[in-house]
Amino acid sequence: MALLDVRDLTVVFGRRGQRPVRAVDGVSFSVDSGQVVGLVGESGCGKSVTSLALMGLLPKRAVKVTGSVMFDGMPLLTMDERSMRDLRGRDIAMIFQDPLSSLNPVVSIGTQVTEVLLRHRGLKGEAARKEAANLLDRVGIPDPVRRLKDYPHQLSGGMRQRALIAMAVACRPRLLIADEPTTALDVTIQAQILELLKDLVSGSDTALILITHDLGVVAGICETINVLYAGRVVEATDRRQTFAAPRHPYTVGLLGSIPRLDAVRGEKLTPIRGSVRDVLAWSDGCAFAPRCDRRIDQCLQGPPELVDAATGPPHRFRCVNPVPKDQLDQGAPTLVTEVSP
Numbered sequence: 144m145a146l147l148d149v150r151d152l153t154v155v156f157g158r159r160g161q162r163p164v165r166a167v168d169g170v171s172f173s174v175d176s177g178q179v180v181g182l183v184g185e186s187g188c189g190k191s192v193t194s195l196a197l198m199g200l201l202p203k204r205a206v207k208v209t210g211s212v213m214f215d216g217m218p219l220l221t222m223d224e225r226s227m228r229d230l231r232g233r234d235i236a237m238i239f240q241d242p243l244s245s246l247n248p249v250v251s252i253g254t255q256v257t258e259v260l261l262r263h264r265g266l267k268g269e270a271a272r273k274e275a276a277n278l279l280d281r282v283g284i285p286d287p288v289r290r291l292k293d294y295p296h297q298l299s300g301g302m303r304q305r306a307l308i309a310m311a312v313a314c315r316p317r318l319l320i321a322d323e324p325t326t327a328l329d330v331t332i333q334a335q336i337l338e339l340l341k342d343l344v345s346g347s348d349t350a351l352i353l354i355t356h357d358l359g360v361v362a363g364i365c366e367t368i369n370v371l372y373a374g375r376v377v378e379a380t381d382r383r384q385t386f387a388a389p390r391h392p393y394t395v396g397l398l399g400s401i402p403r404l405d406a407v408r409g410e411k412l413t414p415i416r417g418s419v420r421d422v423l424a425w426s427d428g429c430a431f432a433p434r435c436d437r438r439i440d441q442c443l444q445g446p447p448e449l450v451d452a453a454t455g456p457p458h459r460f461r462c463v464n465p466v467p468k469d470q471l472d473q474g475a476p477t478l479v480t481e482v483s484p
Contacts, residue, residue, distance in 0.1 A: 144216065145173035145174060145175050146174055146175055146176045146178075146214065146215055146317060146318060146350050147173060147174040147197075147212070147213070147214050147318055147350065147352075148173045148211070148212070148213040149170060149171055149172050149173065149193075149197070149210070149211070149212050150171050150210060150211040150212075150213075151169045151170075151171055151209070151210040151211065152167055152169070152170045152171070152193065152196060152208075152209075152210035152211075152212060153165065153167055153168055153169055153170075153207075153208070153209045153210050154166045154167040154189075154192050154193075154196050154201065154206065154207070154208050154374075155206070155207045156205060156206055157205040157206070157207070158205070165374055166189050166192045166374055167189040167192050167193050167196065167374045168189070168373070168374035168375050168425060169210070169374075169375060170189065170193055170210075170371070170374070170375065170376055171376065172367075172369050172376065172379065174318065174350045174352060175350065176317065176348040176349075176350055177344070177347070177348045177349065177350060178350050178351075178366055178367065179341075179344060179350070179351045179353060179364055179365050179366050179367075180350070180351070180352050180353070180365060180366065180367045180368075180369065181352075181353045181354075181355065181361035181364075181365035181367070181368040181369065181382075182194075182352060182353070182354045182355075182369050182371060183355060183356065183357075183358055183361060183368055183369065183370050183371065183397070184356060184370060184371035184372055184397075185356055185372075185419045186356060186419065187419040187420070188371040188372050188373065188374065188419065189371055189373070189374040189375075190322075190354045190355075190356075190371055191240065191322055191323075191354065193354075193371075194237065194320050194322050194352065194354055196208050196212070196220075197212055197219065197235070197320065198231060198235065198237055198320065199219060199220075199222070199224075199227045199231070208220060214230075214234070214235065214318065215234075215317070217230075229263075232259055232262065232263050232313075232314055232316070233263040233314045233316065234314075234316055234317050234318065235316055235317070235318045235319075235320070236310075236311040236312065236314070236316040236318070236319050236320070237311065237319075237320040237321075237322065238304075238307050238308055238311045238319070238320070238321040238322065238324050239307065239322055240322045240323040240324075240326055241326070242295070242300065242303035242304045242306070242307045243295060243296075243300070243303060245307060246295040246303060246306065246307065247295070248294065248295055248296060249294070250294075251291065251292055251293065251294055252279075252290060252291055252292075252293055252294070252295065252298070252306050253272060253275055253290075253291030253292060255306075255310060256275040256278060256279070256291070256306070256309055256310050256313060257271040257272060257274075257275050259310050259313045259314065260274055260275065260313055260314075263313075263314045264313070264314060272291065274313075275287075275291055275309075275313075276288045276291060278309040278310075278312070278313055279291070279305075279306065279309050281309070281312075282305040282306075282308050282309045282312075282339060283305055283335070283339060284302055284305050284306065284309070290302075300328055300332070301328055301332040301335070301336070304324060304328065304332075304336055305336070305339070308324075308336075308339065308340070308343070312343055312349075315347070315349070316349060317348070317349060317350065318349070318350045318351075318352070319340075319343075319344065319349055319350070319351050319352070320351075320352045320354070321340060321351065321352070321353050321354065322354045323354055323355055323356070324336055324337075324340065324353075325337065325355070325357075325360060333360070337360065337363070337364055340353070340364065341363075341364050351364075353365055357401075358385070358386075358397050358398060358401060359401050361382065362382065362386065365382050366381060366382060367379070367380070367381055367382070368380065368381070368382050368385045370385075370391065370393065370394050370397070372393050372430060372431055373419075373422050373425065373430035373431070374425075375425060375430070375461065376449065376459075376461070377391045377393055377394070377431065377449075377460065377461045377462070378390065378391040378393070378394045378458075378459065378460040378461070379449075379458075379459045379460075380452075380456065380457060380458035380459065381456055381457070384455065384456055384458050386398065388455070388458075388468055389466065390452065390458070390460040390462065390465040390466055391431075391460045391461065391462045391465060391466070392431065392435050392436065392437050392462065392465075392466055393415070393431050393435075394460075395466050396413075396414075396415035396434075397415070399412065399413035399414075399415075400412055400413065400414055400415065415434055416434055416436075417433060417434040421433045421434055423443075425446045426445075426446060427443065427445075428442050428443035428444060428445060428446065428447075429442045429443075429446070429447050429461075429462070429463070437462075437464045437466065438464075439463070439464050441463045441464070442463055442464065447461045447462055447463050448461065449461045
């Protein structure tokens with residue numbers, strides 16, 4: 144049995160006097176112990192809402208969450224709030240997208256880290272402060288004892304992100320969710336944060352869900368990649384297959400938006416036309432149809448099913464006119480050579 148098994152997760156936001164918004168629409172995926180799974184897509188595709196639903200952090204009013212989420216045999220969606228609080232931070236932890244707004248600006252870093260240790264590990268006083276300093280040192284923050292007294296505004300963006308990671312791994316969780324952990328960081332700090340996450344999970348059975356809009360970020364760390372669009376998984380396979388043989392036009396479009404080191408000088412990127420707001424309701428057809436260059440009449444005749452590829456490793460995609468393998472962008476295989484096996 145998978146450590147986390149998500150089946151038909153749906154999140155609907157109700158709005159008074161307006162049509163409800165279906166932010167997540169039947170998402171299914173699973174995560175095994177020690178596995179790194181990516182959720183990829185543009186902003187507004189339902190990635191962060193999926194993670195908040197898993198953590199039980201969505202508001203209770205005007206939000207309807209349905210489906211099944213099993214964590215080690217425990218149903219998270221029907222769990223009472225007290226039990227969920229015991230589970231959060233101890234067995235399931237999350238690194239939030241914006242460290243500046245996620246950290247309390249008027250509470251020192253040391254107090255925020257030791258609060259986790261007190262709540263879930265029962266450490267107090269000097270023992271908690273010593274463990275907090277060890278955690279900051281483990282995530283690469285220099286002079287950790289002094290930094291315990293600092294406030295979030297006194298740390299750089301990269302150090303704030305590291306402090307969040309220290310809080311998330313303080314109780315050695317079995318599942319770690321990282322929501323855009325490299326947002327607003329420069330390239331060198333991004334690489335350091337990703338390497339840190341890889342090191343933290345590689346020596347343990349901790350599973351990691353990495354949420355990002357950048358396929359380049361997941362290339363060197365994720366084993367399985369789920370591409371989301373308009374609240375649904377439109378393609379799911381392993382990372383090598385994602386880069387070498389993507390079948391859904393949206394995945395191909397995301398790959399075409401990544402800068403290539405071997406590109407001719409002055410060569411322009413190939414962005415996906417339109418925006419994520421140019422969407423069709425899934426009940427009317429493929430939501431990506433208004434932006435898709437491969438649209439045919441069948442795309443507008445009801446929602447496409449998530450089908451399995453005929454050959455090769457497990458590979459599912461939601462498209463009635465997928466990209467043929469012989470027409471794939473020649474840039475995609477170049478990226479595969481940079482992905483470790």
